[in-house]
Amino acid sequence: MTPDWTTLVRHFCFEGDFVRAEPIPSGHINDSYAALFRMPGGNSRRYLLQRINHTVFHSPEKLMANIAGITDHLRRKIVADGGDPLRETITLIPCMQGSSFVQIPDGDYWRAAYFIEGARTYDVVRNLAHVYSAAKAFGKFQRLVSDFPVDRLHETIPDFHHAPKRFDAFVAAVEADGCNRAASVRAEIEFAEQRAGITSTLVDLLEQGRLPLRVTHNDTKFNNVLIDDVTGEGICVIDLDTVMPGLSLYDFGDAVRSGANPAAEDAQDLSQVTVDLDIFERFTAGYLDAARAFLTPLEIDLLPFSARIMTFECGMRFLTDYLNGDHYFRIHRPNHNLDRCRTQFKMVQDMEARADEMADTVEKHRS
Numbered sequence: 001m002t003p004d005w006t007t008l009v010r011h012f013c014f015e016g017d018f019v020r021a022e023p024i025p026s027g028h029i030n031d032s033y034a035a036l037f038r039m040p041g042g043n044s045r046r047y048l049l050q051r052i053n054h055t056v057f058h059s060p061e062k063l064m065a066n067i068a069g070i071t072d073h074l075r076r077k078i079v080a081d082g083g084d085p086l087r088e089t090i091t092l093i094p095c096m097q098g099s100s101f102v103q104i105p106d107g108d109y110w111r112a113a114y115f116i117e118g119a120r121t122y123d124v125v126r127n128l129a130h131v132y133s134a135a136k137a138f139g140k141f142q143r144l145v146s147d148f149p150v151d152r153l154h155e156t157i158p159d160f161h162h163a164p165k166r167f168d169a170f171v172a173a174v175e176a177d178g179c180n181r182a183a184s185v186r187a188e189i190e191f192a193e194q195r196a197g198i199t200s201t202l203v204d205l206l207e208q209g210r211l212p213l214r215v216t217h218n219d220t221k222f223n224n225v226l227i228d229d230v231t232g233e234g235i236c237v238i239d240l241d242t243v244m245p246g247l248s249l250y251d252f253g254d255a256v257r258s259g260a261n262p263a264a265e266d267a268q269d270l271s272q273v274t275v276d277l278d279i280f281e282r283f284t285a286g287y288l289d290a291a292r293a294f295l296t297p298l299e300i301d302l303l304p305f306s307a308r309i310m311t312f313e314c315g316m317r318f319l320t321d322y323l324n325g326d327h328y329f330r331i332h333r334p335n336h337n338l339d340r341c342r343t344q345f346k347m348v349q350d351m352e353a354r355a356d357e358m359a360d361t362v363e364k365h366r367s
Contacts, residue, residue: 001106003051005035011102012093012112014047015039021049026121026223029053029241029330034115046115047093051108052101056328057241060109062154064100067240068092069152070145070215077144087116088236119226119235125259129232131279132286134225137234138217138255139290142248145215146294150245153215160218160242161250163199163313167192170316173323181323185338188319191345195312202247202302202309210298216246222259248291248299253306256283257314260307261347266339273343275350280307281361288365300366304358308351315344 009018016037024032031051039045052060067090074089085091093112095102101111125131159165174182174189182189205211217224219242226236258265260279263272284303292300318341321328326337351358 003033003108008049008104008110009035011095011104011110012047013096014093014112016045019044024048026123029056035112046117048113048115050111050113052111052241054107054109057156059154059156060101060103063156063241064111066153066156066243068100070148070240070243073148074141074144086114087119090114090236090238090240116226116236118230119228121223121226121238123223124264125222125262125276125279127232128278128282130227130234131222131259131282133227133232133234134222134259135234135255135283135286136290137225137237138220138251139287141217141237142214142251142291143294148215150213150215153243153245155244156242157244160244161246161310161313162203163309164203166313166316166320167196167199170320170323173320177323179323179325185319185322188338188341188345191348192312192316192319195348198309198312201305202249205298205302206247211247211249211302212296212299213245214248215243216248216251218242218244218246218250218254220251220255220258222255247306248295249302249306250310252287252303253308253310254314255287256280256307257311257344257347259283261343263343265343266336267343268339270342270346273346273350275307275347275354275358277354277357277361280358281364284361285365288362292366300362303362304351304355307358308348308355311344311347311351315341315348318344 005018005021014037016039019036019038021033021035024034030053033049035047035049037045037047054060057063071090071092075085078085078088091114092100094100101109103109170192217237219239224237224239225234226238228235260275261273262276267273318337322337322341329337331337
């Protein structure tokens with residue numbers, strides 16, 4: 001449904017006069033729009049408006065409390081470092097009532113922020129310099145929030161990266177087979193079943209106290225870093241909906257999953273899907289240049305494995321959603337989630353074959 005823009009924008013403390021809003025097509029979960037405002041004197045400014053998917057995020061007030069707390073913390077750190085907080089972190093626009101979001105009469109939840117100009121996201125890696133810059137941005141994000149109290153954060157999606165529970169959900173979807181799709185994807189189901197044993201590795205180490213619980217982004221796709229149009233630097237980590245307590249390995253692994261494949265996440269030609277070791281090397285270098293000082297030796301040891309388990313987990317999630325009828329991830333064609341699953345599983349196979357090379361790369365950049 002198209003929002004009533006004139007009414008909606010009155011809820012926020014925007015400057016200028018509303019002109020129009022245009023949809024931003026990227027993203028699987030929330031609906032995003034660039035809203036243009038005419039400023040006094042004839043200039044213009046854009047703001048970001050987002051409708052929060054409260055089917056996925058059942059407690060938008062907790063989600064927004066996390067984002068407000070983290071961005072305030074980041075802003076103070078960025079200013080102290082002499083940076084530009086309007087470009088290096090999300091700056092929320094408060095509502096007229098002072099809150100960070102509004103619920104309108106139809107039940108939808110909305111938030112707003114400054115639109116960061118002169119930068120963009122990329123769904124597919126364009127060059128190795130961008131890889132290094134994006135990885136460094138993710139590492140810097142983790143470093144800047146490393147002293148934020150973990151217990152102040154809400155768990156916006158319970159067990160988001162709890163791989164054993166993701167596997168249990170996958171098994172339940174296979175057994176229910178509510179859309180009669182299981183028979184057509186037996187190869188993918190068997191692929192997942194054969195790797196059940198790796199799902200508990202990180203969770204077990206956390207429970208044993210051998211891995212530290214940290215503030216993590218938890219959705220570090222390559223397209224969640226804004227790359228400056230001029231410098232090519234990764235200037236801002238965006239899409240903070242899943243900022244929660246977690247493991248540093250979740251962030252590293254998911255970033256490699258999304259960035260080290262030179263093909264699209266939903267590629268249908270699997271011959272194009274691979275783990276580009278040059279991309280992995282540049283990502284590892286950038287990430288560790290920003291993060292090695294606060295990571296433990298075991299966290300660094302497990303970086304290659306984290307890429308494999310996060311890729312496997314994501315493939316399971318796409319396959320589970322496909323079996324359940326495509327309710328979680330937005331699809332744009334039949335079998336879209338199945339195509340996404342297949343790209344992830346192809347990457348897992350490549351990571352298994354290249355495990356020694358990936359470990360050597362991490363060792364090269366450890367110090």
